[in-house]
Amino acid sequence: xxxxxxxxxxxxxxxxxxxxxxxxxxxxxxxxxxxxxxxxxxxxxxxxxxxxxxxxxxxxxxxxxxxxxxxxxxxxxxxxxxxxxxxxxxxxxxxxxxxxxxxxxxxxxxxxxxxxxxxxxxxxxxxxxxxxxxxxxxxxxxxxxxxxxxxxxxxxxxxxxxxxxxxxxxxxxxxxxxxxxxxxxxxxxxxxxxxxxxxxxxxxxxxxxxxxxxxxxxxxxxxxxxxxxxxxxxxxxxxxxxxxxxxxxxxxxxxxxxxxxxxxxxxxxxxxxxxxxxxxxxxxxxxxxxxxxxxxxxxxxxxxxxxxxxxxxxxxxxxxxxxxxxxxxxxxxxxxxxxxxxxxxxxxxxxxxxxxxxxxxxxxxxxxxxxxxxxxxxxxxxxxxxxxxxxxxxx
Amino acid sequence: xxxxxxxxxxxxxxxxxxxxxxxxxxxxxxxxxxxxxxxxxxxxxxxxxxxxxxxxxxxxxxxxxxxxxxxxxxxxxxxxxxxxxxxxxxxxxxxxxxxxxxxxxxxxxxxxxxxxxxxxxxxxxxxxxxxxxxxxxxxxxxxxxxxxxxxxxxxxxxxxxxxxxxxxxxxxxxxxxxxxxxxxxxxxxxxxxxxxxxxxxxxxxxxxxxxxxxxxxxxxxxxxxxxxxxxxxxxxxxxxxxxxxxxxxxxxxxxxxxxxxxxxxxxxxxxxxxxxxxxxxxxxxxxxxxxxxxxxxxxxxxxxxxxxxxxxxxxxxxxxxx
Numbered sequence: 001x002x003x004x005x006x007x008x009x010x011x012x013x014x015x016x017x018x019x020x021x022x023x024x025x026x027x028x029x030x031x032x033x034x035x036x037x038x039x040x041x042x043x044x045x046x047x048x049x050x051x052x053x054x055x056x057x058x059x060x061x062x063x064x065x066x067x068x069x070x071x072x073x074x075x076x077x078x079x080x081x082x083x084x085x086x087x088x089x090x091x092x093x094x095x096x097x098x099x100x101x102x103x104x105x106x107x108x109x110x111x112x113x114x115x116x117x118x119x120x121x122x123x124x125x126x127x128x129x130x131x132x133x134x135x136x137x138x139x140x141x142x143x144x145x146x147x148x149x150x151x152x153x154x155x156x157x158x159x160x161x162x163x164x165x166x167x168x169x170x171x172x173x174x175x176x177x178x179x180x181x182x183x184x185x186x187x188x189x190x191x192x193x194x195x196x197x198x199x200x201x202x203x204x205x206x207x208x209x210x211x212x213x214x215x216x217x218x219x220x221x222x223x224x225x226x227x228x229x230x231x232x233x234x235x236x237x238x239x240x241x242x243x244x245x246x247x248x249x250x251x252x253x254x255x256x257x258x259x260x261x262x263x264x265x266x267x268x269x270x271x272x273x274x275x276x277x278x279x280x281x282x283x284x285x286x287x288x289x290x291x292x293x294x295x296x297x298x299x300x301x302x303x304x305x306x307x308x309x310x311x312x313x314x315x316x317x318x319x320x321x322x323x324x325x326x327x328x329x330x331x332x333x334x335x336x337x338x339x340x341x342x343x344x345x346x347x348x349x350x351x352x353x354x355x356x357x358x359x360x361x362x363x364x365x366x367x368x369x370x371x372x373x374x375x376x377x378x379x380x381x382x383x384x385x386x387x388x389x390x391x392x393x394x395x
Numbered sequence: 396x397x398x399x400x401x402x403x404x405x406x407x408x409x410x411x412x413x414x415x416x417x418x419x420x421x422x423x424x425x426x427x428x429x430x431x432x433x434x435x436x437x438x439x440x441x442x443x444x445x446x447x448x449x450x451x452x453x454x455x456x457x458x459x460x461x462x463x464x465x466x467x468x469x470x471x472x473x474x475x476x477x478x479x480x481x482x483x484x485x486x487x488x489x490x491x492x493x494x495x496x497x498x499x500x501x502x503x504x505x506x507x508x509x510x511x512x513x514x515x516x517x518x519x520x521x522x523x524x525x526x527x528x529x530x531x532x533x534x535x536x537x538x539x540x541x542x543x544x545x546x547x548x549x550x551x552x553x554x555x556x557x558x559x560x561x562x563x564x565x566x567x568x569x570x571x572x573x574x575x576x577x578x579x580x581x582x583x584x585x586x587x588x589x590x591x592x593x594x595x596x597x598x599x600x601x602x603x604x605x606x607x608x609x610x611x612x613x614x615x616x617x618x619x620x621x622x623x624x625x626x627x628x629x630x631x632x633x634x635x636x637x638x639x640x641x642x643x644x645x646x647x648x649x650x651x652x653x654x655x656x657x658x659x660x661x662x663x664x665x666x667x668x669x670x671x672x673x674x675x676x677x678x679x680x681x682x683x684x685x686x687x688x689x690x691x692x693x694x695x696x697x698x699x700x701x702x703x704x705x706x707x708x709x710x711x712x713x714x715x716x717x
Contacts (some may be wrong), residue, residue, distance in 0.1 A: 069658065069669065078446045099658020100668065101554045102561070112565035204473060218672075225676040226474075249624040305501055305669055310676075393677045395492050 043361060045186030058275055059092040065113035067122070068098045070303035072314035073217060073255065074117065077141065080299045083167070089276040099254070103172070106141055114270075115277055120253035120340050122172060124354050134261040135359035137278045137287055137330035139335075140321045144252035145176050147243040148204065148220055149211040156241050158184035158248055164210040165270055167197030172349070173213065179250040179343045201226070211243070217317035221310055225394040252340045256279065261357060269361070282330045286376055289319050289383055310394030316386055323380030327342070328368040332359050351395035364372050418708055433653050441479055448476050475563025479681045482686075485679035498680060501666065502687040510652035510661040510691060513579050513643075517695075520642055523586065524593025525635070531594075532627065533603040533619065553649065557584055558657035577659045584657070585649030589642040596638035600631025636703045643695040651688055663688045663689075 006044055007329070018090065019059055066074050079332040080086050086093040094115060098104060104116035107122050109131040116123075127133055147166070149155040155164065158180050168174040182187045188194060197203055201223050204212035214220040220242070228235045257278060263270045288295035296312050303311075328334060337359060344350040368378050451538040452472025469475065486499035527545065564580035604626050612622045654664025663684060670681040 014539050069660075069665075074530075097658050097660055099557075099561075099654075099656055101656040102658050104556070106558065107562060107565075110562045110566055112562045198674075199672050202675050205675060206470065222673060222675045245424065300491055300493070303498065304494055305498075305666065307490065307673070307676075308492045310673075394673065395490070 009145045018345055019383075024089050029178065033179050036185045044305055047144070053205065053368070059087070059090055060093070062115065062273060062277055063085070063094045063113045064277075065096045065102070065107045065195055066098045067117050067119065070095075070097055070299065071218075071306060072296065072299050072311045072384050074269055075288045075299050075315050075318065076285035077117075077281055078284070078298050078302050079287045079295050080160050082286065082301075083293070085280040085287070086277070087282045089280050091273065091276055091280065093280075095221045105131055105133055105258065108260060111260075111311045114260075114273070116210050116253055116258045120256055120337075121175065121344050121349055123256065123258050124341075124344060124350055124358060125172070125235045127348055127354060127358060128352070132260060133258050134357055135332070136255040137282070137364040138253060138332045138359070139257070139282065139320075139325075139330050140253065140255040141325055141333055142321045143176060143245050143254055144216045144247055144317065144321055145173070146216050146220055146252075147177060147180075147211045147245075148201075148214045148223065148269045149241050150204070151239055151241055153241070155209050155243070156210050156314075158243060158365040159186065161211060161243075162186055163193075165193045165195055165196055165208070166210040169199065169202055169213055170196050175248050175343060175347045175349055176245040176252055178347055180206060180248045182249055183248065187209040198246055203350045216244075217314040217321075221313045221317075221390060221394065224308065224390050225307075225392060227392060234390065249339070251336070252343055253336055256359075257332045259363075264360075266361075273301055275366050275370075278330060278363055279370050282364075282367055282377065282378070285322055285329060286378070286380075286387065287324055287373070288315060289380055292316065292386065294317065307394035309389065309391045313388040313390055313394075319383060320385055323383040325379055328365070328372070329380065330364040331368060358364055400567050410566060414711065415708075419675060422704065423559060430654075433683075443547070444476065447471060448478070451476075467642075474675070474678055476509065482679045482682045483682050489502045490680065493593045498683055502663070503585075504664045504686055505661065505666045505684070506687050506691045508573060508578070509647065509650045509654065509664065509688075510695070511581045512653070512662065513585055513646040513691075513695060515582035516649055517589050517642055519582065519586040520589025520591075520646065521582035521593050521639065523637065524599050524642070526595030527594040528601055528631075529589065529623065530590040532623070533597055535563070537604055538598070545591065545594055546636045548587070554589070554656050556587065560584055561657040576680040578661070579658060581650055581659050581662075585646045586654035588645045588649040592641040592645065593636040596634045596641075597631055600634030601627040601633065602627075603627075632706065636699065640696055644692050647692045647695050648690070663691065 010215060039362065064077060068074075070078070074095075075285055077093075082097065083094055096107075098218060103122070103126065104113070104118040105126040107113045108116035109126070115136075116133075120138075123135060147155075147161070153164070155161060161181065161184075166177070168177055176195075178188045186192060190239075195203075195209060197209065199219075201212055201214065201219050203209045204224060205223065212219070214223070220240075223235050223240065224237065226235055230238065259274050260270070264274060292312070292315055296308070296315050297313050299315070300306055300308060322329060325331065341350070342351050371378050400589055435615075448471045451468070473481075487497045489495055490498050490501065527541075531541060557716070559582050560580045562576060563574050563581070564577065568575040603621070608626060608630075609622065612626055617625070650662065651664040651667065654662045655668050659665060666684045667681065667688065670677065670684055
């Protein structure tokens with residue numbers, strides 16, 4: 001039957017050709033993998049802080065799931081890859097970026113990643129629901145969440161939020177705000193109008209909301225990268241009022257390194273890997289503290305659409321969240337943990353305080369001791385904020 | 396030979412030739428007309444956009460107590476609606492100061508990356524969809540039993556399945572002879588959307604031959620397989636192409652949403668999310684990347700339309716030559 005065969009063979013031909021188009025597109029570039037760079041380079045940090053001095057012959061493959069995309073928030077890990085710190089301790093680390101619907105704790109628990117970066121409450125909630133994970137290091141010792149408003153709104157303290165339209169991102173980002181409101185004697189249900197806010201600052205700048213939620217290292221800087229139509233210049237910090245939850249006392253702990261709890265107990269090799277991973281990661285953060293310029297370049301190379309001045313600002317603020325770390329970088333501050341748990345339970349994020357083992361310090365302590373004996377400053381008392389000049393658009 | 400000679404049965408080749416030439420002329424004329432219409436609509440849209448901006452700005456200046464623009468009409472300021480020329484200019488601006496690569500190149504590369512996911516998703520969806528249709532046309536029971544589940548599958552939101560597919564891809568596929576990458580999982584997410592129109596329309600197409608045609612096949616003692624291959628499948632071609640067009644655009648959407656959901660780097664979804672988060676400081680970048688997504692959707696649709704014309708031309712030639 002000629003009649004059907006010829007047109008059908010053409011149909012098949014078309015499908016085949018389109019399939020080849022698809023295959024041709026496939027040959028472009030490889031995607032998420034960011035593996036260790038070439039030879040480790042010790043020009044800036046004087047001493048090698050490796051547990052083993054020579055790179056071991058067998059490299060262990062490790063995957064790290066981030067909570068969000070490449071940005072200076074994760075600079076330490078990218079620096080540890082780029083500077084070969086992971087390689088020196090025998091790890092071949094692949095960094096997996098987060099997504100809108102990716103919950104790092106779930107990815108970690110499923111075994112799709114060996115370690116994960118997650119805010120403390122966002123790790124504890126799934127843990128309460130039965131995930132087998134634990135916090136093994138706490139690099140960020142402060143919260144980065146702010147409530148930002150323009151000067152003319154006159155919101156200088158939490159109590160000034162009464163009767164205002166207050167933006168927040170929801171989805172678990174609002175608890176410091178809610179606890180802060182309650183601490184000032186305000187009822188979040190009736191005394192303020194809480195509205196869901198986009199992940200940009202348009203609503204604040206357009207005047208739709210009186211105060212906007214902002215991360216000090218991200219959205220706050222975005223306001224300062226926007227031209228004020230009244231002056232024709234960028235908005236200045238003097239134009240803004242800021243409520244900082246660290247000062248109010250309702251800050252909750254953010255970026256922490258999480259590991260698989262059961263695997264730590266049953267698999268001594270994994271535990272050893274965890275020590276190495278934490279050690280090299282913290283060394284990455286020390287590198288970013290001491291070499292902010294080079295560290296930003298590493299981030300920019302990993303995220304080629306990111307703006308330079310914005311990421312420089314971000315790293316500066318991220319450093320301020322880490323340093324100084326009086327107990328040693330990455331070691332949990334019990335008081336801040338307790339504060340986080342208090343808010344989490346009183347705001348009913350958690351039904352009950354987490355069971356024992358929600359965080360452990362022995363791995364971080366071992367890592368810090370190794371770094372210390374290698375002559376690195378693990379506390380960072382001397383670190384100081386630098387002045388970052390933001391440019392329009394954060395370019 | 397002239398057209399007049401076509402009454403001679405020996406010159407059917409010449410007729411076919413003539414038909415082919417005529418077809419080509421019509422095709423070219425249609426293509427030109429189509430492009431002209433597309434471009435003029437683009438111009439109209441650009442005028443409407445700019446006009447609304449001017450109108451909105453004027454109203455905005457005049458309004459005091461009862462704001463119209465910004466309440467039930469969208470805002471028209473430069474942050475909400477950047478001037479078109481600014482958007483066009485942004486294409487050549489590098490997003491990073493020390494990196495010479497302009498935004499347009501980023502969008503192009505991202506579009507290729509997303510096209511790869513969408514294309515794979517499209518083909519898997521077409522294969523799966525036709526497979527389901529062929530299976531269901533065999534048995535009324537199967538059709539009644541399975542159809543509700545096919546419909547139900549489309550009510551599960553992508554955001555629910557995307558993380559599952561990603562984690563499954565990373566943990567359960569290490570037995571494959573090649574390394575499974577996240578973008579392949581995104582293609583599977585796109586497949587989830589593309590198989591549906593193909594299965595539904597394909598089934599309709601397979602049912603489309605008139606009963607007397609089916610009975611004729613039966614009278615030839617044709618097996619169900621022969622009926623399928625010689626009657627039902629050719630009859631379903633127009634239905635399938637409608638489905639392919641739907642599937643092609645849906646594959647692009649699925650790939651973009653899948654990327655956003657799963658955080659896969661390299662494609663348009665990731666680029667859009669990236670620039671959406673920084674909208675305040677550079678709305679033009681988001682507009683450029685969204686325009687890239689729109690162009691990709693049109694390209695996918697256009698490819699299917701072109702291939703349909705190619706197949707149809709073959710059929711016309713066959714009907715003339717046989």
